[in-house]
Amino acid sequence: MTNLIKVLYFARLKESLNYSTEDMDLPAGVKTIAQLKDHLAKRGEAWATLFNGQQSIRAAINHALVGNDAIIKSGDEVAFFPPVTGG
Template sequence: MNIQLRFFAGVREAVGTSGETVALPEGVATVGAVRDFLIARGGAWAEALAHERALRMAFNHVMCEADTPLAEGGEVAFFPPVTGG
């Protein structure tokens, strides 16, 4: 499955990109699983997206929980709880 990833504020700064298109491996079917997939990259990814960090997630522009299912071509966004202008 291919999805769009978007990163905002401190998450974007930490991982060095505002977004990418990614082909997910078999079994990655929820927003939380995408987070785990990205954490497994290690380094800045693991630090920025660590489960201990307060982090908001959205799927297709709607705030969601980790168990939200994905759909082909969807967009997953990660950002801190409060973002500034």
């Protein structure tokens, strides 16, 4: 069974990864935002720098801000971005 999700990256993340959106089959064992960050950190140096826990990265699931413990479900839209700076 596949667990397809959509992952979006914004602002500084989008630039450093040269990536704005991807469809991903959620790997076995990846159920939370924290686990997805760990998974992404293994993709290479640029990814590790952003997702190794040293940088402040915020996450949203289906357009709502969530914490590291939030559960990801099949069909979810997950987004990663730096702390916001609007207003």
